[in-house]
Amino acid sequence: MQITSPEFKQNARAALADPNLQKALRHVRSNFIDKRAKAAGALPEFEALRDNARDIKNHTLAHLDLYLEAYEDRVRQAGGEVHYAETAETARDIIRSICERAGAKTVTKGKSMIAEEINLNDYLEEHGITPVETDLGEYIIQLRHEPPSHIIAPAVHLTREQVEESFRKSHTDLAPDRDLTEPTELLAEARAKLRERFLAADVGITGANFLVAETGTSVIVTNEGNGDLTQILPRVHIVIASIEKITPTLNDVSQIMRLLARSATGQDMSVYTTFSTGPRRPEDPDGPDEYHVVILDNGRTGMLGSDFQEALRCIRCGACMNHCPVYHAIGGHAYGWVYPGPIGAVLDPQLIGVDKAGNLPNASTFCGRCEAVCPMRIPLPNMMRHWREREFERHLSPAVARYGIGFWAFFARRPRLYQWATRLAMRVLANRAIGKGRYTSLPLAGGWTKYRDFPAPEGRTFQEQWSARRKAS
Amino acid sequence: MVGAEEGVVSDREVILGKIRRALAADGNDVGRRAIVIARLEGTPRGIIPERGQLPQEERVALFTTMAEKVSATVGRIAALEDVPRAVAEFLRKHNLPASLRIGADPLLADLAWDGTQIAVSHGPSDGGDPVGLSHAVAGIAESGTLVLTSGPDNPTTLNFLPETHIVVIRAADIAGDYETVWDEVRETYGKGHMPRTVNMVTGPSRSADIEQTLLLGAHGPRRLHIVVVG
Incomplete structure (x- = not known):
């Protein structure tokens, strides 16, 4: 997708003024948080499982090269092929050549954030192959030519009315006066439309929630069953996944699975958890003839051994964005690239550059809710702070901010001067605000006072009051 | 490459x-x-929730509760030969077509369908079958989950294409947790090996992609009926 992260501020302003988006976002605030809390609360071992899941992924990352090799061996033994892709470009080429060899005209797709990351749909279309998204949310946004706004609920930014409008515009072969007022009718229409596509597709492409080293298995987790129809009906199944999806054993996967659906949708378990190992066997009456796995790096090895290594534990449940006050206010598109919310603020600067995505780690109140709910205990606010530091070190932050911080640092390093200056400033600000108690505008602080008043200081600094109290006691 | x-x-x-x-x-x-x-x-087991660690009868009860919680329906019969009768009753009760697609599973092969007026055909589904019948190799009480494996016995397409999916499972095959099922898979297929597809199914297909409203029957079966035997 096109990167608009550098225009984050304009994006956010537009999002706040978009009535449809604001209406749709109400469902995020009310639904996800309660459901997750209930599901997590109902499992006494939930917190211990979080610790264990963190440890499993840490162990895996520390031995990632060896687990990749073990995984690859098993896939091959089962008759599948493994392809490595260092860049998005290579991944697209590999997928295209598999599709071309299969003579593919249409490709069905299960929901995959990696496919979004490498811009696969546009690329396939440019090469005469029609990609069909089959997850209901992805199907809706494909009809609208929009990117997903959430990693597990891609159409969460849309209202029912907007979905109806898109279906009427796209499904022109159906009666124009048909009733689509109920969501069930919309679902039934999408089901019928996509059923034809499932049965006609030549290649099915899915992502993977896990790649299991023990058995060479790829795992997908869905509620709709679209991922399964995508991978069992066509002749060729391609899995596209990034290196950190490797998980040692089926037991390790099961430990993390207990966190995934609870953190994502508040379900104990998603409806379909499917373990696929290689292509169809000689005795099998169904399933794909070919099974390919494309393993993508795309900058992730650069996170290993860095301040951001722990973000590779992410299992893409979406809990961080579901609990983020910034995401609640502006939705996912404003972030301007594939991964929105707190995890996006950490991943996007790594994957597309801090020069482009530097705004994202700054768009946080550091309230810490994301870290509190992250099933993999990723220290998201801390990582956003690291990106802020890097942005500053690389002179990417705006000049005003840099001078402001430099100015403050000059005083902060000189305690006596600092105390004298703040004491003076507090007295001046207190005196000038007598009777009002607040400032509606302040020089050099227009950004603050534009949206709220600045409370007038009481006349004495914290340090003064502190020492006065200590003397008194 | x-x-x-x-x-x-x-x-x-x-x-x-x-x-x-x-x-x-x-x-x-x-x-x-x-x-x-x-x-x-x-293959260390990790942390196994207490919830499913129960004697068999209570495990079956928990499995039933959890499956019903996610909108599956569950019936229980004493013996395998009662399966045709239970299936026929279910289809009649829900006004569903008396037509059934089954794989070659030996557990389901010798059942007497003659007395039920159900038209039974065998093999994978091409999307035209209203009702599929499968045998789950295991169940997981902890979450009301069924475990189905691919192959001629239970073609994977039967799990997803028919609008109604009926699954037979033996009470004795219901485990407390996923890890126990993986132990059984390792024993059956050999360490490090898997059937081509293992499907864990927890309730009928659903989507909440339109305004977060939960709707059943997205792309997979709209109805999931489980018949527990024994």
């Missing part, structure tokens, strides 16, 4: 090399390899 053109470093080598440099690790380090082999061989 492994074994790229000569003289060109493959993406595989580049990625593995980057990982090793970042971790300051050696791919031939015997100690690291031993740790990895130990985990792959030892």
Whole structure:
């Protein structure tokens, strides 16, 4: 997708003024948080499982090269092929050549954030192959030519009315006066439309929630069953996944699975958890003839051994964005690239550059809710702070901010001067605000006072009051 | 693709090399390899929730409660020969077509369908079958989950294409947790090996992609009926 992260501020302003988006976002605030809390609360071992899941992924990352090799061996033994892709470009080429060899005209797709990351749909279309998204949310946004706004609920930014409008515009072969007022009718229409596509597709492409080293298995987790129809009906199944999806054993996967659906949708378990190992066997009456796995790096090895290594534990449940006050206010598109919310603020600067995505780690109140709910205990606010530091070190932050911080640092390093200056400033600000108690505008602080008043200081600094109290006691 | 053109470093080598440099690790380090082999061989179980650790009857009861919680329906019969009657009753009660697609599972093969007026056909589904019948090799009480394996006995297409999916499971095959089922899979298929597809199914298909409203019957079956035997 096109990167608009550098225009984050304009994006956010537009999002706040978009009535449809604001209406749709109400469902995020009310639904996800309660459901997750209930599901997590109902499992006494939930917190211990979080610790264990963190440890499993840490162990895996520390031995990632060896687990990749073990995984690859098993896939091959089962008759599948493994392809490595260092860049998005290579991944697209590999997928295209598999599709071309299969003579593919249409490709069905299960929901995959990696496919979004490498811009696969546009690329396939440019090469005469029609990609069909089959997850209901992805199907809706494909009809609208929009990117997903959430990693597990891609159409969460849309209202029912907007979905109806898109279906009427796209499904022109159906009666124009048909009733689509109920969501069930919309679902039934999408089901019928996509059923034809499932049965006609030549290649099915899915992502993977896990790649299991023990058995060479790829795992997908869905509620709709679209991922399964995508991978069992066509002749060729391609899995596209990034290196950190490797998980040692089926037991390790099961430990993390207990966190995934609870953190994502508040379900104990998603409806379909499917373990696929290689292509169809000689005795099998169904399933794909070919099974390919494309393993993508795309900058992730650069996170290993860095301040951001722990973000590779992410299992893409979406809990961080579901609990983020910034995401609640502006939705996912404003972030301007594939991964929105707190995890996006950490991943996007790594994957597309801090020069482009530097705004994202700054768009946080550091309230810490994301870290509190992250099933993999990723220290998201801390990582956003690291990106802020890097942005500053690389002179990417705006000049005003840099001078402001430099100015403050000059005083902060000189305690006596600092105390004298703040004491003076507090007295001046207190005196000038007598009777009002607040400032509606302040020089050099227009950004603050534009949206709220600045409370007038009481006349004495914290340090003064502190020492006065200590003397008194 | 492994074994790229000569003289060109493959993406595989580049990625593995980057990982090793970042971790300051050696791919031939015997100690690291031993740790990895130990985990792959030892398959530690981790933390198993107490919830499913119950005697068999209570386990079946928990399985039923959890499956019903996610909108599956559950019936229980005493013996296998009652399956045709139970299936016929279910289809009649829900006004569904008396037509059934079944794989070659020996457990379901010898059942007497003659007395039921159900038209039974065998093999994978091409999307035209209203009702599929499968045999689940295991169940998981903890979450009301069914475990189905691919092959001629239970073609995977039957799990997804028919609008109604009926699944037969033996009470004795209901485990407390996923890890116990993996132990059984390892025993059946050999360590490190899997059937082509293992489907864990927890309730009928659903979507909440339109305004977060939960709707049943997205792309997979709209109805999931479980028949517990024994």
